[in-house]
Amino acid sequence: MARTVGSSGERTHAEIRRVARKLIRQQGFDAMSVRQLADEVGIQSGALYRYIGSKQALLGDVMVTHIQSLLDEWLGVADNSPNDPIGALKYFAQFHIRYHAARVDDTFLFYREVRSLAPKDAETVRDIRRRYEECLKEVIQSGIDQGVFPKQDIKLTRMAIFGLLASVYTWFDEDGETSLDEVCAFCANWSVSMALTPQKIQSSHQLSA
Structure with missing residues (x-):
């Protein structure tokens, strides 16, 4: 042919x-x-x-390219982030949502097929993802250092924020009643709320009181 x-x-x-x-x-x-x-x-x-x-190598290429593009695009716009911690966190949250909203099909493919990766490619994807997640950690840590966010378990906050942001692609409908701008603003505000709320572990007695 x-x-x-x-x-x-x-x-x-x-x-x-x-x-x-x-x-x-x-x-x-x-x-x-x-x-x-x-x-x-x-x-x-x-x-x-x-x-x-090989077919397996092709999958690795597709998946690594997707996650590397996410990191590269963030690093390309990170310098435009507001100087204040709250503005910076909102900026990151909105970037994450808009990036994936523009690539819904590829994002769906990524999360569905990550289990199919060869071990070497899976490790590469995990490494790039860790580097991207560190970017959010730095935003939160900066807020703590400046006294804007309370001292907290940064890993817990980071995981909670990513859990919120990563779910958007599964339910957002660009033809729905809620616009992308509204979704971005909503999730950005919730991300800030998570960072502003100190985690306090209560005993079962306190919870039932």
Whole structure:
């Protein structure tokens, strides 16, 4: 079969990733076949392996690219963050939501197929994710250092905030009654509320009193 996407190797590789993301979203990584992928891209199955190495390696490429793009985009705009801790936390929260709202399909693919990664790729994804999560930790720590946020278990606060933000892509409907701006403002305010609320562990006696 003649190539239909141009002679540029870089362009062909990009097309392979695009089609792979579509097929994986539609039917899952395990069900997607290399032959099907090659047919949709417009190249021979044998030629496909020159670009991807293996089907498993292709998944790793797609997943690592997604999470690395998230980190890179944040680092590219982080300097524009407000100087005050509350504004900085709202800025981070809104960035996270808008990034994923613009990539709902890829975000769904990422969370569904992360379990299918090879161990080496899974470790790479975890490392990049940790670096991204450290960015939120730094925002919260800065607020504590400036006396704006109370002393707290930063890891707990960070996990709670990410839990809130990460869920948005599962229910937000761009055609729904609530706009993306409203969702961003709501979640940003809740993120600040979490950081402003000191965690106090109460005994069962206190809870039942």
